[in-house]
Amino acid sequence: MRPQSMKVFDELRNLNVLTVQNAKQNGERVVGCYCTYSPQEIILAAGAHAVTLCGTRQEPIAAAERDLPRNLCPLIKSSYGFAVSKKCPYFEAADVLVAETTCDGKKKMYELMSKIKPMHVMNLPQSQTGEQALAAWAKEMEIFKDWLAEKFAVEITEEDLRKAIKLMNREREAMRRLHATTKVKPSPVTGVDLLVAVWTKGFNINKEDGIKLVEDLTAEIEELASQGISPFSPEAPRILLTGCPVGFGSEKVVRLLEECGASVVAFENCSGYKALDRLVDEDENKDVMIALAEKYLSIPCSCMTPNEGRLELINKLAKEYQVDAVVDLTWQACHTYNIEAFVIRDYVQNQLNLPYLHLETDYSESDVEQLRVRVQAFLELVQGA
Amino acid sequence: MLTAGIDVGSVATKVVLLRDHEIYHLVRPTGWSPRDAGLNTFQELLQQTGYQESEVVCKVGTGYGRISLDFIDKAVTEIHCHARGANYLVNGGGLVIDIGGQDSKAILMNDEGKVLDFTMNDKCAAGTGRFLQVMAAALGVDVSQLAELAKDQQPLEINSMCTVFAESEVISLLAKGSNKQEIIAGIHRSVTRRVWGMASRFGAAKQIIFTGGVAKNLDVRNRLAKEAGAPVIAPELGQFAGALGAALYARDLASKELS
Numbered sequence: 001m002r003p004q005s006m007k008v009f010d011e012l013r014n015l016n017v018l019t020v021q022n023a024k025q026n027g028e029r030v031v032g033c034y035c036t037y038s039p040q041e042i043i044l045a046a047g048a049h050a051v052t053l054c055g056t057r058q059e060p061i062a063a064a065e066r067d068l069p070r071n072l073c074p075l076i077k078s079s080y081g082f083a084v085s086k087k088c089p090y091f092e093a094a095d096v097l098v099a100e101t102t103c104d105g106k107k108k109m110y111e112l113m114s115k116i117k118p119m120h121v122m123n124l125p126q127s128q129t130g131e132q133a134l135a136a137w138a139k140e141m142e143i144f145k146d147w148l149a150e151k152f153a154v155e156i157t158e159e160d161l162r163k164a165i166k167l168m169n170r171e172r173e174a175m176r177r178l179h180a181t182t183k184v185k186p187s188p189v190t191g192v193d194l195l196v197a198v199w200t201k202g203f204n205i206n207k208e209d210g211i212k213l214v215e216d217l218t219a220e221i222e223e224l225a226s227q228g229i230s231p232f233s234p235e236a237p238r239i240l241l242t243g244c245p246v247g248f249g250s251e252k253v254v255r256l257l258e259e260c261g262a263s264v265v266a267f268e269n270c271s272g273y274k275a276l277d278r279l280v281d282e283d284e285n286k287d288v289m290i291a292l293a294e295k296y297l298s299i300p301c302s303c304m305t306p307n308e309g310r311l312e313l314i315n316k317l318a319k320e321y322q323v324d325a326v327v328d329l330t331w332q333a334c335h336t337y338n339i340e341a342f343v344i345r346d347y348v349q350n351q352l353n354l355p356y357l358h359l360e361t362d363y364s365e366s367d368v369e370q371l372r373v374r375v376q377a378f379l380e381l382v383q384g385a
Numbered sequence: 386m387l388t389a390g391i392d393v394g395s396v397a398t399k400v401v402l403l404r405d406h407e408i409y410h411l412v413r414p415t416g417w418s419p420r421d422a423g424l425n426t427f428q429e430l431l432q433q434t435g436y437q438e439s440e441v442v443c444k445v446g447t448g449y450g451r452i453s454l455d456f457i458d459k460a461v462t463e464i465h466c467h468a469r470g471a472n473y474l475v476n477g478g479g480l481v482i483d484i485g486g487q488d489s490k491a492i493l494m495n496d497e498g499k500v501l502d503f504t505m506n507d508k509c510a511a512g513t514g515r516f517l518q519v520m521a522a523a524l525g526v527d528v529s530q531l532a533e534l535a536k537d538q539q540p541l542e543i544n545s546m547c548t549v550f551a552e553s554e555v556i557s558l559l560a561k562g563s564n565k566q567e568i569i570a571g572i573h574r575s576v577t578r579r580v581w582g583m584a585s586r587f588g589a590a591k592q593i594i595f596t597g598g599v600a601k602n603l604d605v606r607n608r609l610a611k612e613a614g615a616p617v618i619a620p621e622l623g624q625f626a627g628a629l630g631a632a633l634y635a636r637d638l639a640s641k642e643l644s
Contacts, residue, residue, distance in 0.1 A: 349502075360507070369449070370488070370505075373449070373462055373463070373464070373505070374505060376462045377462040377463075377464035377465060377500075377503060380461065380462055380464070380465050380500075381464075381465075381500050381501075381502075381503075384499075385461065385465050385500070
């Protein structure tokens with residue numbers, strides 16, 4: 001049985017567009033973000049809305065390929081395609097954009113995109129270790145704060161920042177509780193639904209409403225779980241998905257896994273749990289920029305070298321969610337995740353002793369049947385055929 | 386107990402009827418309808434062997450056309466069927482390399498033939514039977530002649546992985562007046578390098594079992610052994626490994642239901 005609250009999330013997709021457009025009409029400021037490294041607290045403290053921008057659909061890719069190489073990752077092409085074709089209402093509503101130097105493809109694409117809208121690019125350190133990296137990232141936070149304050153002609157006070165940190169932490173905790181509902185065996189909710197809820201939430205600019213929606217959905221799923229209701233049989237293999245971000249329109253692998261009889265219970269990727277694992281330290285005695293820098297720098301993205309945190313997070317989630325197998329998704333031409341797959345395979349197979357499947361694909365539907373063979377064969381393997 | 390395995394591949398449909406240790410087999414072109422190919426080949430084999438359809442206690446389908454077979458009891462992926470069939474033909478597990486019409490795969494098994502891991506070629510035709518078909522057509526020879534023509538020839542370098550570009554490359558080589566037989570040897574080496582590049586990630590295997598239609602090509606087989614630096618076993622019924630595996634799954638399924 002599908003949670004009733006999911007209907008709210010289905011409708012939220014249209015509602016989000018209206019909310020952001022209304023906000024614009026009321027003269028409110030909107031900052032568009034692409035990545036989990038974007039410090040939303042600074043945006044909120046500036047009295048602006050932080051909104052995720054579109055980039056998970058196939059449709060605008062052709063438009064992007066007029067400017068960008070064809071053999072680039074679909075996420076970058078889709079994001080850019082939405083921007084140039086003016087098909088993303090959130091991009092259109094954004095006053096300014098914030099981006100980070102994560103992978104090479106993104107940062108070079110941002111150079112082209114910055115010609116369309118004012119954009120601030122934060123220089124992300126490539127390593128998470130050492131005082132230098134933390135100091136540099138804290139400094140980048142400061143620079144972004146000053147840039148935004150000037151753009152919007154506002155003052156961003158420490159008090160505003162502390163308030164925003166508390167709000168964002170509450171949101172993270174609500175999202176963590178939502179994710180945790182799938183710890184029950186069998187999971188009371190499908191991975192596809194969980195993904196829809198998490199994804200639609202990203203486009204919601206009203207934080208308090210968003211938290212409430214997530215809490216209501218969580219409560220309903222927990223209720224279903226307590227009654228033993230689940231869309232899965234107890235034998236459905238429980239899958240942890242890791243790798244590149246997945247969103248609505250690019251959920252084909254999650255959908256395939258569940259069509260073939262698996263239950264996707266944990267999302268390690270940055271569109272899932274990766275950015276929720278750590279909260280911002282609310283200690284009032286700590287420098288607020290350092291507190292922010294510590295949280296965001298700890299996100300175990302494959303653009304970091306080394307990236308031990310990803311292994312730790314996979315290990316933690318695999319145990320907490322009692323998974324039977326790990327599926328690692330790489331979007332074509334995503335070098336960092338693609339290369340990391342070698343390490344992840346070794347870790348999952350030899351340290352966690354779990355079956356591992358690496359899939360490399362793009363947003364198109366052209367290889368769905370080939371992927372289905374791999375997924376079915378993998379699930380046969382997991383179930384000991 | 387009589388069971389059937391029906392392997393509908395992109396090029397050929399293979400059917401096996403299995404009774405104890407007796408294996409009856411038949412291969413037919415798949416053509417445009419995977420369902421009809423599966424059903425007709427199955428019925429033709431029944432006719433040949435004189436069995437009645439009602440005597441077949443369980444039918445398992447595999448291969449890309451398995452989803453269109455509405456007369457089977459269960460569908461199992463070709464990964465598991467090939468491993469199962471290969472391990473029946475050559476006991477002791479190891480690495481199965483299967484080169485079929487539209488894909489190539491490497492399957493790692495434990496000593497009992499249980500699948501531990503597998504890998505398949507990406508969506509393009511490099512390193513598949515289709516690649517050989519296209520090249521043979523460009524050279525104006527039949528696929529069945531390739532092995533004999535390439536035998537003991539010094540391979541020419543074929544650089545392109547993409548089937549379409551490799552075809553252009555072959556045509557330019559012909560235009561330059563290169564030796565056709567050396568081109569074919571080069572094509573074979575290109576296929577085996579591609580396939581071994583994929584299979585070698587599993588490291589040294591106890592034994593390498595080569596199945597699928599392309600395994601009938603002796604020159605590809607020899608060159609694969611050279612790439613691997615290890616002997617390659619190509620069982621006589623290698624093309625039927627998938628169908629045989631499916632028939633073995635059907636036997637398990639029927640026994641489970643009887644017990």
